[in-house]
Amino acid sequence: MTELASDLYMLVAVLGLALCVAYCGQPVLCQGAFVSAGAFGVAHLLGVGLPLAAAVLLAVAIAAVLGGIVAVLTIHLPRAHVALSTWAIAWLAYTALQSFHWLSNGADGLSLPVPIRLHSGILHLSFTLTEGVHLGVAAVLCAGVIVALARWERGVAGLQAAALREGPALAGTLGVPVRARRAVALICAAALGGLAGAGIALLASAAAPADVSPLLSLQLFVAALIGGAAPRVWAPVAGWAVVAAIPHLAGSIAAAAEVPAVGVDGVLTAALLGLVVVLRGPVGRLLPIVRGRPRAASDTSDAGAVVPGTLVARGVSVRLGDATILDGVDLEVRPGEIHALVGANGSGKTTLLRVLSGTLRPTAGQIEFRDADITRTATARRVRAGVTRTFQRPAELPSLTPYRQVRLAALARGRDADGGWALELTDLDGHADDDPRSLTGGEQQLLQVARAAATGAAVLLLDEPAAGMSADERQRLRVVLRRLTERGVGLLLVEHDSSLVADVADRASLLDGGRVVAHGTPHEVVPALTGSGTSA
Numbered sequence: 001m002t003e004l005a006s007d008l009y010m011l012v013a014v015l016g017l018a019l020c021v022a023y024c025g026q027p028v029l030c031q032g033a034f035v036s037a038g039a040f041g042v043a044h045l046l047g048v049g050l051p052l053a054a055a056v057l058l059a060v061a062i063a064a065v066l067g068g069i070v071a072v073l074t075i076h077l078p079r080a081h082v083a084l085s086t087w088a089i090a091w092l093a094y095t096a097l098q099s100f101h102w103l104s105n106g107a108d109g110l111s112l113p114v115p116i117r118l119h120s121g122i123l124h125l126s127f128t129l130t131e132g133v134h135l136g137v138a139a140v141l142c143a144g145v146i147v148a149l150a151r152w153e154r155g156v157a158g159l160q161a162a163a164l165r166e167g168p169a170l171a172g173t174l175g176v177p178v179r180a181r182r183a184v185a186l187i188c189a190a191a192l193g194g195l196a197g198a199g200i201a202l203l204a205s206a207a208a209p210a211d212v213s214p215l216l217s218l219q220l221f222v223a224a225l226i227g228g229a230a231p232r233v234w235a236p237v238a239g240w241a242v243v244a245a246i247p248h249l250a251g252s253i254a255a256a257a258e259v260p261a262v263g264v265d266g267v268l269t270a271a272l273l274g275l276v277v278v279l280r281g282p283v284g285r286l287l288p289i290v291r292g293r294p295r296a297a298s299d300t301s302d303a304g305a306v307v308p309g310t311l312v313a314r315g316v317s318v319r320l321g322d323a324t325i326l327d328g329v330d331l332e333v334r335p336g337e338i339h340a341l342v343g344a345n346g347s348g349k350t351t352l353l354r355v356l357s358g359t360l361r362p363t364a365g366q367i368e369f370r371d372a373d374i375t376r377t378a379t380a381r382r383v384r385a386g387v388t389r390t391f392q393r394p395a396e397l398p399s400l401t402p403y404r405q406v407r408l409a410a411l412a413r414g415r416d417a418d419g420g421w422a423l424e425l426t427d428l429d430g431h432a433d434d435d436p437r438s439l440t441g442g443e444q445q446l447l448q449v450a451r452a453a454a455t456g457a458a459v460l461l462l463d464e465p466a467a468g469m470s471a472d473e474r475q476r477l478r479v480v481l482r483r484l485t486e487r488g489v490g491l492l493l494v495e496h497d498s499s500l501v502a503d504v505a506d507r508a509s510l511l512d513g514g515r516v517v518a519h520g521t522p523h524e525v526v527p528a529l530t531g532s533g534t535s536a
């Protein structure tokens with residue numbers, strides 16, 4: 001019974017970690033450190049005479065604060081660096097527990113008072129924490145977290161998590177506050193890790209460093225990673241069922257082979273991690289995508305009405321190392337107009353789009369939108385203000401149907417905004433509930449435009465939207481661009497197809513070596529149309 005209760009407490013830590021690892025795509029490898037914060041926290045707090053409930057709550061709060069600190073240190077890092085730095089934190093925490101006697105009483109660990117009694121004067125309730133009570137509490141905690149996670153997964157937060165997991169760069173351009181969401185996930189994971197640690201320490205009446213070694217962090221990570229390619233709430237439960245069996249298997253193998261069990265435990269965990277990493281991609285592709293529609297929007301009547309705005313770049317320069325990528329670029333995107341940005345490969349078009357959308361800070365110059373300086377405004381806030389971009393290669397969100405993708409983008413306008421109109425605008429309404437991987441390359445480009453439009457942005461920066469499109473799809477794109485401008489949206493169109501530019505653009509700017517060398521109508525500016533070089 002003790003073992004089952006202990007496994008159920010640890011499942012709470014796994015479910016918490018799944019928020020970061022499986023849902024938000026953050027490879028956090030220090031959940032064992034948060035478990036130890038809960039375990040040693042509750043031992044110390046009971047030791048100084050705090051009542052049980054207060055000791056547990058405070059221990060959980062300590063773990064959550066530690067989670068906040070780890071979040072501040074890691075949320076801005078690329079995934080590989082998050083994995084390495086949190087793994088280092090797991091080792092640091094373990095080393096601290098072993099080195100500082102006052103923290104853990106050395107390798108012996110801390111003993112908790114026995115029996116532990118819960119007493120409530122207000123409820124006139126008093127009972128002893130027996131194994132049976134622990135089993136009940138752990139089961140209720142697991143059930144509560146599973147229900148909460150399932151609700152969260154089905155709701156709009158689950159949509160945002162999918163974007164964080166599958167396209168972090170894309171998430172920002174759809175208005176998802178990437179760092180804030182990652183930080184909240186990490187703090188929740190740490191708090192649940194702390195809760196699990198407190199429960200296990202109370203159950204065992206002890207907290208020892210050996211029980212919270214970095215191997216525990218690795219095992220919790222593997223359990224949370226199982227199913228991470230297409231997370232469902234049952235995946236971490238199944239993951240923990242597999243991982244929890246490892247110590248038993250390791251014990252049997254170690255006894256038969258007469259080798260240390262902890263070594264076999266580590267080897268089996270590493271082997272399972274390798275297997276999960278290799279298989280999660282292919283298995284994830286086999287799993288059906290979720291087609292259910294998140295809570296229906298209450299009001300779809302505005303159909304994404306746009307508040308027009310002009311985007312202006314003034315003297316924008318970008319230097320990366322010794323290279324000057326952009327040099328004093330001036331440009332204006334006006335409401336209801338298509339401004340084509342043309343130029344040879346490497347002339348700086350995508351770099352300018354990155355600066356305008358907020359993913360790259362200019363070295364000099366200013367970006368203004370609706371007369372406000374937005375040069376230092378972060379990407380997600382820029383989207384909510386009314387400026388977003390698409391990517392040269394369609395950035396997929398493979399687990400979200402096209403409807404769920406535009407619904408996600410529409411969250412930039414408010415929780416109840418619905419993006420379904422953007423699928424109609426791009427003639428993709430027939431594919432609303434399809435698997436996005438079944439769309440043609442051209443349809444995926446149109447889906448990018450639909451997503452960007454669904455944010456309600458007044459200025460869309462489109463990076464080669466016709467790339468990979470058939471002649472028919474290019475015709476569809478022309479219609480879509482016209483529909484957007486009729487709504488008052490301003491478009492900056494990066495495009496190599498000069499006939500498309502000639503057909504749809506009102507104005508054009510020619511970039512060469514990072515400088516705007518010509519500006520005017522498409523026929524005045526686009527080399528293929530002028531039949532010569534450039535005209536100013």
Ligand SMILES: Nc1ncnc2c1ncn2[C@@H]1O[C@H](COP(=O)(O)OP(=O)(O)OP(=O)(O)O)[C@@H](O)[C@H]1O
Nearest residue numbers: 320323325343344345346347348349350351352392
């Ligand atoms: N992070 C970077 N570090 C150094 N140089 C870079 C970086 N990103 C882009 N460049 C360089 O800046 C120049 C402009 O690149 P950019 O991608 O903006 O061009 P582009 O006009 O969009 O080209 P294409 O039409 O091929 O997409 C290129 O010479 C490129 O090699």
